[in-house]
Amino acid sequence: MKKILVTGANGQLGSELSVLAANYPKYEWIFADRTKVTLDNxxxxxxxxxxxxxxxIFNxxxxxxxxxxxxxxxxxxTINYSAIEVIAKYAKKNTVKLIHISTDYVFDGSSSVALNEEAETNPINIYGESKRAGEIACLKENPDSIIIRTSWVYSKFGNNFVKTMQRLMQERDEINVVNDQIGSPTYAADLAQAMITVLQSPNWISGIYNYSNEGEISWYEFALAIKExxxxxxxxxxxxxxxxxxxxKRPEFSLLDKKKIREIYNLEIPNYKESLKKIFI
Structure with a gap:
């Protein structure tokens, strides 16, 4: 039985993977929080x-x-770059399949068209810089890795924009939300399923992929959908x-082009509203 290590087990994505794990009993799942897999040491x-x-490894x-x-x-x-270097070296040495999660924040937001995997990176904050450094280290130390960039992640678990909006909309009569940052949200359960689909595919094609739900919206429009x-x-x-x-600083435009992952792994990617509804069921 193959063993899957999931780091960040208590985060949104790790939590969604733990829900899905029951559907995949052919794997032995190891869900590791920061005490079991210590990324800062x-x-x-x-x-x-x-x-x-x-x-x-699902990192x-x-x-x-x-x-x-x-x-x-x-x-x-340390966590987003150096730890990834260690994990990627380990994966290479031990022939371990590695799927590493990255972010749309590797971009500077100056584009006006959906960003594909070849688009130039130019992070405008420390978080984005650290995640881009992690991507480079991951592919350098283990060229067989798969990296999935995602954006605006939310879930029933953890802290996220959707939960914050739900709380504020019940507490206040009026709120304001930024309307000039454009992208698309990602329901963590959809991303978790996509990771398992990639793993189980006969095609393991290394490199960088984009994944978010379909739709081009601002945070303001996302808030309106949550209100609805x-x-x-x-x-x-x-x-x-x-x-x-x-x-x-946040990128003003970080809409991800998902064509590559959709075509190579035959993925059906839901529209953001379709997935958002599931939070309210």
Missing amino acids: LDLLQFQLNEINPDI CGAYTAVDKAETEKELAF FGGYNCKVGGIASASYPTPA
Whole structure:
């Protein structure tokens, strides 16, 4: 029985994979939180990988506090770059299949067309820089890796935009949401299923892939959809990013082109509204 190690087990994606695991009993699933796989302690990480001895690694663990990363650069790079280097080296040495999750924040937001996997990267914040460094290390140390870039992840688990909006829309009469950052959300359950589909495919074609739900929207439009499905009475207004300054800059446009993963792995990618509905069932 092949053993799948899932890092970041308590995160949104790790939690969704743990739900799906029951449908795939042919694998032995190891769900590792930060105590079982310690991404900020590289010597311990090396020891833990040897102890677990997986056949497959789904690397969902990451430093994702985008604003905090601006003042915690060293920690962000340790987890998002140095730990990935260790994991990729381990995967190469032990012929382990590695799927590593990355982000749309590797882009600077200056595009006006959906970004494919060949689009130039130019991160504009520390988090994006650390994740891009991790991508480079991953493919350098283990060219057989698959990297999946995703965006605007949400789930029934963990903290995310959808849950924040649900709470605020019940607490307040009026909220404002930025309307000049464009992309597409990703339901973590859809991404988790896509990862398993890729793993089980007879085609293991290494490299970078994009995955998010279909649709081109702003955070404001996403909030309006949440309001619609939740039946909330809260008034939702759109504002410019400049009116809502954050420590880390966000890309203004980071819509991902999913053609490659759709064609190679024959994936049906749902529209964002189709997936968002599931949160409200």
